[in-house]
Amino acid sequence: MNKMTPPARIAVTGSRIFDGMAFHDGKTLLIENGQVAALVDGDQHLDVDRSVSAEGLILAPGFIDLQVNGGGGVLFNNQPDVSGIRTICETHARFGTTGLLPTLITDRPDIRDLAIAAGRDAFEQSVPGYLGLHLEGPHLSIARKGTHDPALIRPMLDADLETLTASAGEFGLAFITIAPENTRADQVTALVAAGYKVSLGHTDASNATLMPYIEAGATLVTHLFNAMSQLGNREPGLVGTALHSPLLHCGLIADGFHVDPVTMQIALRAKQGPGRIFLVTDAMSCIGTDETGMMLNGRQIYRRDGRLTLADGTLAGADIDMLSCVRYVHNRLGLPLDEALATASRYPADAISLTRKGRLAPGADADFLLLTPTLDLHSTWIGGACVHQAMPAEEAMQ
Missing domain, CATH: 2.30.40.10 (Urease, subunit C, domain 1)
Known part of the structure; x- marks a missing residue:
């Protein structure tokens, strides 16, 4: 770069x-x-x-991607250092992303601490394209674990909260995905007060359970429709809550595998603002490479026909870059070009209050x-x- x-x-x-x-x-x-x-x-x-x-x-x-697990052969969980962050940022710049959050999938506390130290180094060195960190877990719901290792999912302890809040502001933007099943609303309040953007995801919670977390300051939803309670006739779930609440900004993986195109079109029409739907890649290390697979938490992920899966077929991140997502929502979903570009730039920047980005x-x-x-x-x-x-x-x- x-x-x-x-x-x-x-x-x-x-x-x-x-x-x-x-x-x-x-x-x-x-x-x-x-x-x-x-x-x-x-x-x-x-x-x-x-x-x-x-x-x-x-x-x-330039595109802003708030959920990037890897790229250029580097999976952040497997290489939580500044060199890994630099490679991820350089790789995604080849596909139009000028700002991103390296994302740590649920892992051990020592790996989390290495990731935070790496983010601190990247922030101090002004690595081009680095905005901060997204900690996706480990305080999630096992029932909606997705590809996250259930053995590593756990409640947020006082020691976890102290580590997170003490390091806030040292590594750029602080973004965390949590589930009510393994966190408390007062912990969300403390995280927000420390400067975190709190996102709801990997949860089976009901609308009634979710509301105190939104009132406590959660303002985002991680990869809408995936790994969450769905919209039902008698229970809105996180999907219904996200589409209805004007306070929630929602990430969406537009690869045609994670969410059906018809469902995406319905969601885009239904979303109540000012919170918007914005694009994320959920990209893994294979972006920009010819890798056929990778390891995560000791488990093999397979790359086949545009999909990344565990051995049992569970989707494990995405094999897509942001420019391809923009093309998908423009060409396949019919979004006007200005709206397609905004979903990858201004909307994610607004979701994390970055007024100098995305415009x-x-x-x-x-x-x-x-x-x-x-x-x-x-x-x-x-x-x-x-x-x-x-x-x-x-x-x-x-």
Whole structure:
């Protein structure tokens, strides 16, 4: 990944610009010191250090992925260090992701502590693309364990809460998935007070059980529909609660395996705002590689035909990148392009209160993509620096 300091003033010209809210034609993106300065008329004479021609391309905010277990041959559980985080971030930048949360699947306390230390190192070293950590477990429901090892699922103890709250703020954004079965509402209150974004997931809880956790400050739902109580005629479950509550932002794995496309369309129409449905990959180490499988907690995961499963067929993460998710919801589900791009950029940024990400407004970080009209990646930019170039400009115009 290119770590060179970008020129102080850059103009990106000739593209159709999606700023996170709407498309703009005939505009130039002006960048100063790694941040968006303005969108100006394209025919203005600008005093800049570098001009980048993006004629015929789409310019959009970089993708934000809040659930990334691995990439580039690295599974975060198996390599919880800053080198592993760097590889994961570099790999996903090749698919348009400019900000992500390395995600630790349920594991032992010592692995959690190594992950937190790795996050601290990545934050201190300003690893491009690193935003913070997502701790998915181990305080989940065994009944809705999914691929999480039931032997490692356990209640949140006072010692766990002390470790989590003491380290908050040291490793960037702090995000945790919990279930009411193995946590208390007052623990959620303490986590939120310490700065955590608390997400509900891997739970069989009822609407009545979930409400105190939402009142305590839980604002997200982890991979909607998967590993949770479903919407029923007499019990809303977490699915119904998530779609109904305006407070909850919901991650969605749009690979066609985790959730049926018709179900996704229903959910997208039904969701009550301002909490939105946003895309996550739940990607594993195979992204960007030709791996045929991997190990997690001593168990083999198999990669076949776009799916990752345990030996018994249980889905074990996803074999998809964020740009492919965007293409899926645009081409397969029929989401308008602006909405498809927003589900991978502005909506996840809003879900974790990152006002400088997921949009191209003055003062925002200059994290963006250049895409062809057919949604092939031309290049990925973080802080005004090109970190990945997928094709030369002349090929992009063809």
